[in-house]
Structures are given as C-alpha cells and as structure tokens.
Amino acid sequence: MYVVLLKSAGDNATSIGDDPYVQILKNSGFSVDLLETLDFEYNISNLAEYKNWRNNHSCIIFSSPRSVIACVKAGLTAKKAGFSPKGADSGDAEKLASFILKHFTSRKKVNTVVAYSSVENTQLHEKLRLNLCEGNPIPECLVFFSPSGVSLTEKILLTEIKPHRPNIKLVAMGRATATQLKELGLTVSAVASSPKPESLLTALKQLK
Template sequence: MAEGSRGTVALFKSSDENALNDDRYLTLLEENNFTVNLVPTLSFEYQTENLRERLQQPYKYSGIILTSPRSAESVNQAMADLLCAWKEMRHYCVGVKTGETAVNLLGLKNLVGQTCGNAENLSSLIVKDFQKGCIPLPLLFPCSSLKLDTLPRTLAEHNVPIDIVNSYVTVPHPHLRDFVMQLSQKKPDYLVFFSPSGVTFSLPYLKEFGLIASVKNISLGNTTAHALEEAKIGVSRICNKPTPEALIIALNSLQIK
C-alpha cells in the first residue's frame, strides 16, 4: 500500500467506458486517498445489419428498450441519424449513464426507467405501462448476445410484445491477460467488478496470477455479485448503484485504515 493511501483499488471496467466516467471514478477515489488501477476488461463488436432494418420501420414499434450504454451505441452505429418518428416515442432504459448516452448519441428525450437500477425493476415498469395500454406495438430490444433472460422472460410472462435483436457481441479485451499480469506486480487490496461478463473473462487470469486470495471483492449490482458467487468467489460488498459515489460508500463501509 502506497504511503498515505487507504489501499489500491482495481477497477475491472469495459474498454468503451467514456473518459469522463473513468475520470469521475479516478477523481473521487483519489480524493478519498485510494490508489486506482483501471483494467480494461471487455470489448464490443457491433452487429448492426438486422438492427438497421428494424430502425428503418419505426411505425412497427412503440419504442426501444436500452439496458446499457452499449445498446444505445449499437443503435447509433446502425443509424447515425435516427428517424424523427423514433424521437417522438416513449423509450425505456436502465441507468442514468444509459439515459445520458441515449440523449447525447440518439437525441431521445422521452426516456423512463433511468432510476430503476436493474432489468427486473425496468421490466416491472414496462409491464405496468403495457397493462395501462401505453404499449400497443412491440418494443425494439437491441442487446448483447450475452444478455440475461430476466427482462425478456418477465415481459413474455405478461404478454408484452418485444422484438429482440442481437446488436453487439461482448468479448474479452485483447490485452486483458497483460493488464492482469501487470496488476500482479503490485497486488491491489480491492477488486471492483462492473459486470458478469467482466467477472467471467477476468477470473481465469486473476487465478493464474494469484490475485484472488487475501483481497476484498466489490460488485456493482446484485447480478455481478451473483456471477462472483457462482464462481465460488466471496463478495465483500455490493454497490446499490453503478456510480463512483456508491463505490466510495462500499469501500468506506469496509472500515479501511
């Protein structure tokens, strides 16, 4: 541990997290006397042909479901200038960052669900709107090939029509092993995981270089915590929101000296 530091925190984040978001984590952690290492964990390959075809037919849909910034980015990759008809619709998204990405990249203003926190809560909101008659046509759902089935399953159980389009593939960062090897030269005190995919791709290298033992693991959200638990990895804290502020609260609750 560096002199004056409360510990070294390794952030296992996707490689497309924007610089501003990274800066917020770095700034707040450093202001709270933590040493920070960013580990680019995931990369994304966009597959937009099928999505572009759907986006050219807004009259067939009631809106779009966006469950991550990447889903919004995939829409932008498929159609840089989204048709005006889409911008008049009501759309659903998980998380403030996803909402911000949808506004900045796509020009979508009528967004709901940013504060839902997870797909389960968002699906409940969509079901309520459907039951009120607010969703007469299917919702377009661009997503990763590794999507969890929580939202599609819940919506199907309540007969909410959705059109699922695999619009991007989640893959390990090409230099992930090298980043973890570098991390092993000065072992961190805390490993922070941002997604289940990040857990899946990182764990083999973390085990290879002996970085799991005697370290505290923090997850952003219950889904990521479940992925760690499934891998028989202990979870020290779960952040209730995917924000730098929530991470600081989790770290402080561990009573770091």
Template sequence: MNVLLLKEPREGESGPDPYIKELASYGHKATLIPVLAFKFVSLNALSDRLFQPEKHGGLIFTSPRAVEAVRMCLDANNRREEWISAVKEKWNAKSIYVVGKATAALVRELGLDPQGEDTGTAEVLSHLIIEKEDTSILPLFFPCGSIKREVLPTALRENGVPLETLTVYQTAQHPDLEKNLTDYFSEQGVPASIAFFSPSGVKFCLEVVRRLAGQKLNGIKLAAIGPTTADAMTAEGLSVSCTAEKPTAQHLAAGIAQTLQ
C-alpha cells in the same frame, strides 16, 4: 490503497474516469483494466427498425453498447439529419426505457427522452415496464448483446408485454486481458480491492486473478457493481465484500471505501 477496476473506460468523457475520481476522493488509487471486447453485428437490420418507429411500441436499452450501435447506424448511413428531423420525435412519443445513468446519458445524446435510469437492473426495469405498458401495444424493440440475461425478456413475456429483440453486438474477452492483469500484479502487487462490473467480467477474469493472487486472494476485498454481478461471483465461490447500492461511481466507491477502513 490500490483498487483494481475490471471495466472498460467510459467512452466520450474527458478527464479521469468517474470511478477513478470517486475512489481518489477517499484516498485510494484505482486502475482500470478493460475486460471485454465488442463486435457490432446486424447493423443494417437495426437501421431498418430505427427508421420504422410506427412498427414498435417503444425502445429498451440496457447497455451503452446498444446505444453505440444506434449511433453507428446514424453515422454510417449519413442518416442523422433524417433522424433529427423526422424520426426521433416519433420515438419520443413512445416510451424509451433504459437501465443506468451511463446508458441514459448516451440515449439523451441521440435526442431521445429516457425513463428508468434509476432502476439499476434489468429486473427492476422489467417491473416498471410491466406497470406502465398495456399488453395490446406494438412490440417494444430491444437491441441487445449476445450474452444478455433473459430476466427482462422472460418477465415481459410472462406478463404478455410484446417484445422484439435484435442482437447488435457480440461480447468476447479483451485480447490483452491476461497480459494487462499480469503486468498490473507484477508492477503494483496484490490490490486491496478488486471490483467486478459484469458476470462476463467474472467469467473472463477469475482464473487469471486466482492464479496471480494465489494465497492472498482471500485477503482482497471483492466488490460488485450490482446484484447480478454479485450473484455470479458467489456462484464461483467468491466472498463478496460489498455490492453497490446503485450502479454508479459514487455508490461503488463509497462501498469499497467502507470495506477498506
């Protein structure tokens, strides 16, 4: 059966996207349509903070884009050697927190040792941080996107854990989203399942998907990568057929395969 994945392709990976590969193992044909476009901002300010680890108690990454912004800083200013020889181990002496395996893998490529990759959501990560950190630490540094949810900053603030955020990328709708969705529905028809990967994905895609699917929308099995996305779908009046137990290709594919049996 056809499955539509409303997500960006995995960067830096050769071969098929892991979500396409996992769904293929269950006999389903998956197609990716990128939903979001990103613009990086405040990279000079980010670079300043990255090279002053002594001013922070640790790092928090909740998205691959934030790690990408760090990589851009190191490459743009030719500071990778300085990072490797003099800076990264100072960060590694502190806590480096991440959400999700994709983000953790990119953080490791920077030479950093992440923890929390199995937390799956910012909410669960915030519990881990509150358990581990003392309120007297230097502020944790959290480079983030323009439409981050306030769950993690609020939880840390309420528990007295100091935090400093910096917006390093802005999120917008992918310029070709509507055209790509229209082409998909006209060429492949209405998919058996559609998977959403973020609340912004729900916001940007829903109107177009509703129009293209028409009366058949109710017959589509709608999947969510995690509880935050599922909540956004429910808030729009959608019936969520499955939510991945963890935000991985294996868990999402297993959930979709079960609902399509």
C-alpha cells in the same frame, strides 16, 4: 487504498483517466487502475432494419448506454439522441423488467435486436497477472462490474488470487456479479447498490 477496476472504459471516455469511476475514486484519495475486460463490435447491419422504427413501434428499450451508441452512432444518452427516456434509474435487469411490465403492459409485441456483441480484451489476463506479481504494487481491492468480468478472470481468481492473495478484497457492482463470485466460492467484501460511481465510492469507504 489501491483499487483495480475490471470494466470497460466509460462510453464517452477518450482515455482511462476520463472514466467517471476512475475520476471519483481518485478525487476521493484512492489509487486506481482500470483493466478493460471487453472490446465491442457494433451490429450496424442488424440495426439498419430499424431505421424507421417509429412506423411500427411505440418505443425502444435501451438496456445499456452502449446500445444507444450502437443505435444512433452518436450522443451520450438517449435523451440527447432525441428520445424521452423513462426507467433510467432502474439499475439492473430485474428492476428494469418490473418497470416495463408496470408501465407498458398493454404493448405485448416485442422485437429483440442485438445492438452489439462483446469479445474478450486479449490483454486482460496479462495485465491482471502483472498487477499480482511480486515487485509490483498489489491491489487491495478488485472491483468487478459484470458477471462476464468474473467469468473472464475465473482461472486467475481460483488459481492465483484465492490461494495466494486471499487478502485482496473483491467488490461487486450489483447482485448478479456478486452471485457469480460467490458461486466460485469467493468472498464478496462489498456490493455496490447501483451502477453509479457514487455507489461504488460508498461501498469502498466501508472497507477502509
């Protein structure tokens, strides 16, 4: 099965081939391409104000690995940056919110800091259209990793894939992404249960 992933490359991947999702799928016999949906700009000046955060805060909630990179400018995980992470297996925003309320209910004061901003990868549309052109291998499956990835490709989904490539299966990483696809009137063939390469592999195997 030829699969195209619409996501950003892994946080510590130096090339697309290093991405953990690409690796696990290729090792399982899939043909895989990765189209990067977003570029990232780190808000270093905002974070500089929290250099001595321990003086005024009990903990930091990292909502993504990329926020760790933005905050400490190094390291693969919060643990390697000197933290003791909790709730790492939450999987999505809803479960993380429940975990926070359960374990930190006595800590009412919260400061929110935007660690980074995302901008559309300017080559996304061109590369996706090339994947859909006659004469090129047509993907059997597109995997969306975030609602933003769906929004960024909405025009292509509705004007090219839905009417002309209805046999391409759409897979979502998580419920929020699946909902975004369904709201466009698209059929979601599978939903990965958690944001992990193994979960995506399980979902794709069900489509074979």
